[in-house]
Amino acid sequence: MPTFISSIGSLAVPAPHVEPIDILLATYNGAAFLRPQIESLLAQDYLSFRILVSDDGSTDDTLAILSAYAQRFPDRLVLVPSPLSGRGALRNFEHLMTVCLAQGRARWFAFADQDDVWLPDKLSRSAACMQTLESNGGADLPCLVHTDLCVVDATQRVVHPSMVRYEGLNPAAATRESLLSVNEVTGCTVLGNQRLLELALPLPPAAIMHDWWCAVIAGSGRRAFIPHATVYYRQHGANQIGARDRGVWARGRRLVLDGPGVWRRVRELGAQTWHQAVALGQRLCERGLDRTYVDDYLRWRCRSRLAQASAYRRYYAGPQLDRLTRWLLWRGFDAQPPSRRYP
Missing domain, CATH: 3.90.550.10 (Spore Coat Polysaccharide Biosynthesis Protein SpsA; Chain A)
Incomplete structure (x- = not known):
């Protein structure tokens, strides 16, 4: 374990x-x-x-x-x-x-x-x-x-x-x-x-x-x-990935200045995390390791928002606004059940 x-x-x-x-x-x-x-x-x-x-x-x-x-x-x-x-x-x-x-x-x-x-x-x-x-x-x-x-x-x-x-x-x-x-x-x-x-x-x-x-x-x-x-x-202008102030005022300012861009990036990250989780399940399967928790996560991502509501805090960490945003915008990206995704 x-x-x-x-x-x-x-x-x-x-x-x-x-x-x-x-x-x-x-x-x-x-x-x-x-x-x-x-x-x-x-x-x-x-x-x-x-x-x-x-x-x-x-x-x-x-x-x-x-x-x-x-x-x-x-x-x-x-x-x-x-x-x-x-x-x-x-x-x-x-x-x-x-x-x-x-x-x-x-x-x-x-x-x-x-x-x-x-x-x-x-x-x-x-x-x-x-x-x-x-x-x-x-x-x-x-x-x-x-x-x-x-x-x-x-x-x-x-x-x-x-x-x-x-x-x-x-x-x-x-x-x-x-x-x-x-x-x-x-x-x-x-x-x-x-x-x-x-x-x-x-x-x-x-x-x-x-x-x-x-x-x-x-x-x-x-x-x-x-x-x-x-x-x-x-932290400087050329950073590929940088630290961000996630306070309410800083986040509100980003939404005002670049609302469509923020929503687009959140949706893109939803797709990326989905595909990375699928790849993780495949890797664990190839190496003979337990992938059950990954399968459970992928199934949960495919459920309705109402069905997800009771467990979204388990999967979505961070500030409450971040959690709610993921819950609203992230979905599953593959209808194929986890049991058929791996060899």
């Missing part, structure tokens, strides 16, 4: 520096903020790690910066050749995940974004938590640790000390069912184990993002949230 540990603040102490970790850093035109991030990775108080970097065809100084660091720290930073460029963040991270798994050097892996800054104890806190998750047979299960973040602006001025509170989320209470609809796992805080990589790869076409896919895969194992910011999450 999967285990979900709501929060592990008491375990946020340095772990023994013995288990090797691969930090997976995907880059693309990130020269403006790349140096501070690499410096923060190199300054980790957890000593057994290396940084695997895959670039997606940058046209700025990103490659020059990476090459300089690779020459200075050849045992720490490794440039991973990429067969194609312009694939986007999801496929760039998938490439790094594939290399990490194929090499088999690291027991654990961590995602890193090019424009953030890690606090020095980021890895050690997560590693201590991962050791607990993997104890008592957990190493044979997909395990994932994630943390809170401190939201900062382009100049690293603090916007909000907690991204979780800023966005009105509650990852400590998230379940494998609610994660099918709402991603409360921020990729740049993730530490995962080898079993998670094995089950997550290859990423299916329906995967919305690499971190969300890993989060739902971890539903078959163990996941823990550390309610402590370990990353300065840099």
Whole structure:
């Protein structure tokens, strides 16, 4: 049975520096903020790690910066050749995940974004938590640790000390069912184990993002949230995915300025979450794992709104307005029953 540990603040102490970790850093035109991030990775108080970097065809100084660091720290930073460029963040991270798994050097892996800054104890806190998750047979299960973040602006001025509170989320209470609809796992805080990589790869076409896919895969194992910011999450104009204030006034302003766009994006996300859940059910079936909770979710999505009313809080996490919006706009997107969807 999967285990979900709501929060592990008491375990946020340095772990023994013995288990090797691969930090997976995907880059693309990130020269403006790349140096501070690499410096923060190199300054980790957890000593057994290396940084695997895959670039997606940058046209700025990103490659020059990476090459300089690779020459200075050849045992720490490794440039991973990429067969194609312009694939986007999801496929760039998938490439790094594939290399990490194929090499088999690291027991654990961590995602890193090019424009953030890690606090020095980021890895050690997560590693201590991962050791607990993997104890008592957990190493044979997909395990994932994630943390809170401190939201900062382009100049690293603090916007909000907690991204979780800023966005009105509650990852400590998230379940494998609610994660099918709402991603409360921020990729740049993730530490995962080898079993998670094995089950997550290859990423299916329906995967919305690499971190969300890993989060739902971890539903078959163990996941823990550390309610402590370990990353300065840099919010700037070039972010592909950014933190958003989900307060009533901020949300009302977005609806006034871009109402049709907001409704369109909500509907699109409804379709994306549906197809990702179908892909998850297929993956679990292929690997001989229990998919019952995914089938139940898909059946529930196909029910009438009235029939859904009693259980929508179970599947739709987040602020109440978000929950109601999904309940009103999201539907099933495939009339085929779950029992016929898988081989």
